Amino acid sequence: MRHAGHFVRLLALVAITVVGFLFVRSLVVPKDYGIKGHYRLSAIDDEAKREPRHIGSAACAECHDEIAAMWKAGKHHTPQCENCHGPGLMHTKVVAEDSTKGYADKILKNKNAIKRPTGIQECKWCHLKTFERPSTLKSIASVERHITDHKGTYTPNSKCVDCHNPHTTVVTPGKSGLASLTTAAK
Ligand code: HEC
Ligand code: HEC
Ligand code: HEC
Ligand code: HEC
Structure with a gap:
């Protein structure tokens, strides 16, 4: 029984740690945490109120x-x-x-x-060919190829809206897509 003192001290240390943890936890954890699950119940109302x-x-x-x-x-x-x-x-x-x-x-x-919009970056998000896109979505494999294939002159500043109206996709020969932003191209 000579070493019982060590054991009691160790037990006391563990007890203090556990009680301390529970005390701090009760201070920092919101009151309505854990009622329905691992979240704050009023978080639902807070999120719903956001515009x-x-x-x-x-x-x-x-x-x-x-x-x-x-x-x-x-x-x-x-x-x-x-x-x-x-x-x-x-x-x-x-x-x-x-x-x-x-x-x-x-x-x-x-x-x-x-x-x-930049008139090129957003277009590429959806239309540049990648293997995971649905094959029904019309896509282009390379911007440069697409432009030269359609008798355009490719430069690093080329944009899709140089030709396409972004709102209708219509190409009006000899006009930029931006020139016909509000007038329906025939
Ligand atoms: C309460 C009316 C109103 C609503 C709703 C509205 N706009 Fe506008 N918008 C305007 C006015 C006024 C202007 C400035 C005059 C103009 O260019 O027609 C403008 C300008 C713009 C511009 C040009 C910005 C620039 O840099 O010159 C864009 C793009 C635009 N709106 C897009 C939108 C989009 C997209 C929506 C829907 C998410 C929208 N607007 C909703 C009234 C509105
Ligand atoms: C596919 C992408 C795309 C969609 C979808 C789109 N826009 Fe645009 N929008 C553009 C681009 C690109 C421009 C040209 C920006 C520039 O000036 O370079 C533009 C320009 C505009 C302008 C400015 C027009 C001007 O004369 O300066 C307004 C206003 C606008 N869009 C409103 C809308 C509204 C309203 C909708 C939905 C009905 C819409 N857009 C849908 C890409 C889009
Ligand atoms: C959010 C995705 C998205 C973005 C961004 C987008 N598109 Fe599209 N685009 C589509 C879808 C989907 C279709 C298929 C037609 C439809 O259902 O509206 C389409 C169809 C087209 C077509 C073919 C129309 C036809 O003849 O059938 C062209 C051309 C086109 N987009 C050009 C552009 C250009 C230029 C831009 C940038 C200004 C752009 N798209 C941005 C989704 C997108
Ligand atoms: C030099 C002019 C020009 C530029 C710039 C251009 N296109 Fe086109 N694009 C055309 C023409 C012409 C067609 C043929 C169909 C049409 O008349 O609408 C076409 C067709 C398409 C189609 C339909 C393809 C199909 O299989 O039918 C898509 C999608 C398209 N363009 C996306 C884009 C995107 C995205 C950009 C920018 C990265 C872009 N285009 C830049 C001229 C251009």
Whole structure:
């Protein structure tokens, strides 16, 4: 029994550690943690209260009716406005608090307001051929080949919107896609 003291001290140390852990845990773990599972129950309400950053193409159409009509009637209505332009919530807030005239200024200051797509990068996300894309999605194997095949001149600054209207995909010979952004190309 000469060594019983060591054992008691070890036991006391373990007990202090366990009680200390439980005490600190009770301070830092939220009260409603673990009621339904390994999460804070009120987290559900907190998340539900957050304003969605995406507003949907129908909301864009309320103001950009001409572009929305072309997009809807054209061959490119599967990708949604915000797939290319990014989330629209900030944009509608900026528009609401400013006149159209002041808008250009405002957007330069607030780069998050709405994205002006590059006209090549977003296109490549969906259309550059990779093995995992569905074969039904029309894709191009190489930007350079595609452009030269269609009698264009390839440079490192070439964009898809040099030829294609991004909202309809229509190619208007002799015109850039941007020139016909709001006028439906025949
Ligand atoms: C409340 C009306 C309103 C809504 C809703 C709205 N916009 Fe706009 N938007 C405007 C106005 C006003 C301008 C500035 C004038 C213009 O260029 O037509 C503008 C400009 C733009 C521009 C040009 C930005 C630039 O850099 O010149 C883009 C791109 C755009 N909107 C996309 C969208 C998209 C995408 C949506 C939906 C997510 C959307 N807008 C929803 C009113 C709106
Ligand atoms: C496939 C990608 C794509 C989709 C989908 C798309 N856009 Fe665009 N949008 C572009 C590109 C690219 C530009 C040209 C940006 C530039 O100026 O270089 C543009 C330009 C615009 C502009 C500015 C027009 C101008 O005259 O300066 C507006 C406004 C706009 N888009 C609204 C919309 C709305 C509304 C929708 C949905 C109905 C939509 N876009 C869907 C790619 C897209
Ligand atoms: C989010 C994915 C997505 C992005 C980004 C996208 N596209 Fe598309 N594109 C599609 C889908 C899906 C189709 C098939 C037609 C449809 O269902 O709308 C298509 C069809 C096309 C077609 C063929 C239309 C036909 O004749 O059948 C062309 C050309 C095209 N896109 C060009 C572009 C260009 C240029 C850009 C960039 C401005 C772009 N796409 C960006 C998804 C995308
Ligand atoms: C020099 C002009 C030009 C440029 C730049 C260009 N295209 Fe095209 N593209 C065409 C023409 C012309 C067609 C033939 C179909 C048509 O008239 O819409 C076409 C067809 C397509 C098709 C349909 C392919 C099919 O199998 O039918 C896709 C997808 C496409 N382009 C995507 C793109 C993408 C993505 C870019 C940018 C990386 C791009 N294009 C740049 C001229 C161009």
